Amino acid sequence: MPIAQLLAGLVLSAAIGWLAYRRNSLSRSGVAGAVITGTLIFGFGGWTWGLVLIAFFVSSTLLSHWRSSDKAGLAEKFAKGERRDLGQTLANGGFGALLAVAAFLLVDLPGEVRLGNPTYAFLALAYFGAMATVNADTWATELGVLASHAPRLITNGRRVTVGTSGGITTAGTLAALAGAAFIGICAFLFIQAAAVATTGNLLLSDLPLIGVAAVAGLAGSLVDSVLGATVQGIYWCAACQKETERRIHTCGAATEPLRGWGWLNNDLVNFVSSVAGGLLAAGLGLVILL
Numbered sequence: 001m002p003i004a005q006l007l008a009g010l011v012l013s014a015a016i017g018w019l020a021y022r023r024n025s026l027s028r029s030g031v032a033g034a035v036i037t038g039t040l041i042f043g044f045g046g047w048t049w050g051l052v053l054i055a056f057f058v059s060s061t062l063l064s065h066w067r068s069s070d071k072a073g074l075a076e077k078f079a080k081g082e083r084r085d086l087g088q089t090l091a092n093g094g095f096g097a098l099l100a101v102a103a104f105l106l107v108d109l110p111g112e113v114r115l116g117n118p119t120y121a122f123l124a125l126a127y128f129g130a131m132a133t134v135n136a137d138t139w140a141t142e143l144g145v146l147a148s149h150a151p152r153l154i155t156n157g158r159r160v161t162v163g164t165s166g167g168i169t170t171a172g173t174l175a176a177l178a179g180a181a182f183i184g185i186c187a188f189l190f191i192q193a194a195a196v197a198t199t200g201n202l203l204l205s206d207l208p209l210i211g212v213a214a215v216a217g218l219a220g221s222l223v224d225s226v227l228g229a230t231v232q233g234i235y236w237c238a239a240c241q242k243e244t245e246r247r248i249h250t251c252g253a254a255t256e257p258l259r260g261w262g263w264l265n266n267d268l269v270n271f272v273s274s275v276a277g278g279l280l281a282a283g284l285g286l287v288i289l290l
């Protein structure tokens, strides 16, 4: 058990969680979720994985604060200045935490050997793909909402109002691609640092990782949109005459089921799409990189 690494993860994620709580980016339960996922990913995945998690968290938090007053009037999601809760933090980092634990259990090898181990490569690629997906999704939501055109539903192209589940814009899709590529670039740079630290050499043969993360993250975020447009549970607030993802609307009224599966909420959709993006990255990466 990597006790020192786990403790370092606990301290670091608690510090970041506390800062995010102070800045109103996380709720109390969101801090718990960030500490659980951060400790497991740092502790079992190591520095490269932990730094990628921080790259996701810091970039998406900064983007959500950027032009927040412009966003507030656009969609209910932004109305109260979103504070991520336990469900959201586990949806974003939960699959990554499971992969980190799997890497510890299945690949009990020192750092320099791990780099060439196929099982480790599969798990690491899945992790980077999962983080690319949740980062793509967050960047698309935060930047796409500012697009001047109304979104279209990904399934049938029908124009929908801003904030509708499954609605996409060109700007949001480009933001998703950029968010996914950003994780790929960060992962590549952190791997180079780790490779130099352990072997003294760069690992430039990992360069295709950037493209793999970009493609898998974009695809994962499109899976998120398709699920949002089709089977995600969507509710109707009779008081506001509005569609919502919430059982209790932001106005306080209880909502009625409108379409989709009631149990499949937004957090589960995010989790499932992170698994899809992760598995795609692992599959693509093993074909290209090994």
Ligand SMILES: [Zn+2]
Residues within 6 Å of the ligand: 237, 238, 239, 240, 241, 249, 250, 251, 252, 253
């Ligand atoms: Zn309402």
